[in-house]
Amino acid sequence: MQPSSSSAQQARQILADRLRDLRRDTGLTARDLAARAGWERTKVSKIEHATRPPSAADIRTWCQVCGAEGEATDLIASLHAAEGMWIEWRRMERSGLRRAQEARLPLYERTRQFRAYSCWMVPGLIQAEGYTRAVLRAYQQRRGLRDDVEAAVAVRMKRQRVLRRDGRTAAFLLEESVLRNGFGGPQVMSAQLAHLAEVTTWPAVSLGIIPASLDRGTAGPAEDFWIFDNEQVNVELVSGYLTVTQPAEIAMYAQMFANFAEMALYGRRAQDLISSVMPAS
16 A cells, blocks of 8 residues: 555545535636635646645635635644644654654553554564564664664553553464564574564464465455554555554455454464574574
8 A cells, every 4th residue: 555545645635625616616716716815827726636735824715715714624624634644754753763652652552452464573562672672773773863772662662561451452463474584683583483472372462473375365465554443554664654544444454454364373373383483593
């Protein structure tokens, strides 16, 4: 799923359609609206086709020209919601990794049911401390961030406590490739794999490993994603972080998760697979 075809783009188009409908309801052409607003002629068309996002000031002017000032507050709220769906990593982490980790704590605190799928790395809630340190250090160096890795590790370790609270459940699905993608060297990976074997025994947690296959059919690996209750999906992409809130799209991810779950190994079979990729001591 690419940002251009994601919930973020859909939300921008919905806002654009609402603005276009306001213009049409007044009988104005795009050129008329631009002239009355004092804009260049192509600006209205770009906004209505969602190729140029409006500013809050643009929306207020649009509503004023269309005699619909009462619509401005709601439309501006929609604008802010669309802007919040897609966040580039550099924007999220510009104040450091610790702040980025802290910003997500409220979401984890209020969630009762976690579902996470990963084809690349172990999800944060079931990472061993050394693995977390290696992952965050790699991010810090690759993205040229200031070094607050140790503080960020402490925040992520604290966040893992949500799994030990009553009434919380979690299901994790990992591709076999996650067990083989190393961070931090053999010693760190050995500790992480041992931790995963232990996670398979936790009462409120389900951990499934999807074995490698030469023919996955229609259920090929996907981008890493989290489902928080049935309220929100977060998707981690190379360039940024996508938040999905549309019920229909959340249902698509939930169905994908269910499909993957049917392919996974659990319990002793998962432990055996984990043991088979344990680095030699």
